[in-house]
Amino acid sequence: MAKARTLSDVAGRLGLSVATVSRALADHEQIAPATRERVARAAREMGYVPNRAARALVSGRSGFVGFVLPLRGPGLADQFLGQFLSALAEGVAGRGLDLLISAVPRGKSELRQLDSLATSAGVDGLVLGRIETADARVALLQKLGLPFVTHGRLLDSEEGYTWLDTDGAAAFAEAFAMLHALGHRRFGFLTIDEPMTFARLREGGLRAAIARCADPEVSLRTLAAPRHDAPARAAAVAAMLAGPDRPTAVLALFDGLAMDLLAEAGRAGLSVPDDLSVIGFDNVPAAAYAPPGLTTFDARIEDCATTIAGMLADRLADPTAPHGGRLVRPVPVLRGSHGAAPTQLRAARH
Numbered sequence: 516m517a518k519a520r521t522l523s524d525v526a527g528r529l530g531l532s533v534a535t536v537s538r539a540l541a542d543h544e545q546i547a548p549a550t551r552e553r554v555a556r557a558a559r560e561m562g563y564v565p566n567r568a569a570r571a572l573v574s575g576r577s578g579f580v581g582f583v584l585p586l587r588g589p590g591l592a593d594q595f596l597g598q599f600l601s602a603l604a605e606g607v608a609g610r611g612l613d614l615l616i617s618a619v620p621r622g623k624s625e626l627r628q629l630d631s632l633a634t635s636a637g638v639d640g641l642v643l644g645r646i647e648t649a650d651a652r653v654a655l656l657q658k659l660g661l662p663f664v665t666h667g668r669l670l671d672s673e674e675g676y677t678w679l680d681t682d683g684a685a686a687f688a689e690a691f692a693m694l695h696a697l698g699h700r701r702f703g704f705l706t707i708d709e710p711m712t713f714a715r716l717r718e719g720g721l722r723a724a725i726a727r728c729a730d731p732e733v734s735l736r737t738l739a740a741p742r743h744d745a746p747a748r749a750a751a752v753a754a755m756l757a758g759p760d761r762p763t764a765v766l767a768l769f770d771g772l773a774m775d776l777l778a779e780a781g782r783a784g785l786s787v788p789d790d791l792s793v794i795g796f797d798n799v800p801a802a803a804y805a806p807p808g809l810t811t812f813d814a815r816i817e818d819c820a821t822t823i824a825g826m827l828a829d830r831l832a833d834p835t836a837p838h839g840g841r842l843v844r845p846v847p848v849l850r851g852s853h854g855a856a857p858t859q860l861r862a863a864r865h
Contacts, residue, residue, distance in 0.1 A: 525563050529554065542611065580612050580827055581638040583629050583652075585619040593771065594799040595816060596644075599666070602817035603642060606824025612639070612831075626651055633661045640827050642666065646678075648710045662830040664823050668840060670712045677830060678840045679823050683713055683796065684720025686812040686845045687766055690794045691724040693847075694764045698856035699792065700732045703755050703762030705772045708739040714768055717796065721766060736762050748772070752779045756791070763791060763856050770795035774805045777852065788854030798848050808850030815843055 526536045531554070539546045539554035546554075557563075582600065604614040617632050619625045629652055632638055639662070643652050646667030653676055656663045665678040691702070704721055706714050718737070725733055740751035752775045755765060767773035773795030777787060785791050787807055795802060798813035822841065830836065 525554065525558050525561060528561065529557055578612055579615045579638045580607055580831075581615045581617055581632045581641045582644070583617050583619060583625060583632060583641070585625050586621055594801060595769070595797055595814075598799070598816045599644065599820045602820035603824055606821040607828070610824060610828035612824075612828065626655060629655060630659075633659050640664075640831050642823055642827060646712050648712050648715060650712075662827065662834050664827045664830065666819065666823055667712055670715055673840050675838060677826055677838045679819055679826065679843065680713075680840065681814045681819065681843045681845050683717035683812075683845070684723070686796060686847075687717045687720040688724035689847065690766055690812070691721055691728075694792060694794070694853065694856075695728060695730070695733070697764075697792070697854065698858060699764040700730070700734065700856070701760065701762045701764070702733065702735045703765035704735060704737045704768075705751065705755055705765055705776060706737065706739045706768040707742040707772075709742055717768060734760075734762075748775060749779075752776050756780060756783055756785065763858075764853070765791065765793050767793065767795045770797045770799045770802045770809060770811055773809055773811065773852075774801065777805050777809065787852050790857055792853040792856075794853055796845070802848075803850070805852075807852055810850045810853040811848050812845040813848050814845050819843060 523533055526533045529536065531539075531550075535546065535550070536554050539551045540558060542551060582603065584596070584600075600614075600616065607614050615632075615638055617628060619628045629641070633641065633656065641656060641661060641663040643650070643656070643663060643665045644667065646653070646665050646669060648670035650665075650669060653665065653669060657675065663676070665676060666680070668678045668680050669676075694702070702721075702725075704718060706718060722735070725735060736755065738751040738755050740747040742748075752772070755762065755776065756779060765773075765776055767776055773793050776793050780787050780791050780793070787793060793809065795809050795811040796814065797816065798811045799816075802809040802811050822843075826841075
């Protein structure tokens, strides 16, 4: 069978017009499903590769969705982003779309790049990650009217945009309750000082759980550092473990901070979990291998990315549909980095 180089070749074989074949390959709803399947099968058999520019002229879409990736650390992406972007790319591909990742070099404006991507690069929609408490990117895309979905949410507003988030507040409340039941009374919270909504919500969940507990013996030491400032992060980790009244249990905002804490505890001669319990969040692959195995919460990163891909595809199909949000409950992953408070252990041994 001769290879098809143009739409006319496919149309000629099927006895259809070029316009009908073009719309069928673009999955146009005005073309009957049986015809769409017939055209797609013939195109596959004839080895036809559709021209993206021609398809865009017919459908009014480029077939690309965008993700802006600020380069703030030494690498392109951390473990969390690596998992998320891989699953997002696979998810949009399953909806007939391609993912365009636009990197923002250090010192460059993310807003300007986002504006250029939305207005000049011809993307059909965007995914925003790591949402700030009052995120100017959300306001910009709302103004431009481009379909988008956020991974995370604004602190004071869940209306007027489509979002998916993990329930970090519930997870940190659950972690506190578990550690308190194990006898811990001196707690630590290790966080970042950037204005990220997920950081505020997780800290809020922890503080609310402490308030509900109403235990006068409970104390909380909170330390923050810039996420991508390695020396400042190291100083915050060391300060968390300093002094005779150091916490016996520390909740870290995410697994990377928790693993920094495990390493520093080892250097300080502290045994985990006998002297110190540590709990993280995300369940990145390295968490299982950080000795003695990090107790954490599985943020279901890949599931979230796949769901977001579907949410964005749905918005592209119907941009006027009502906005909504989805809250995903993270799953506790119990490993070896948490245990009874040191006082409880000593009492049990005697």
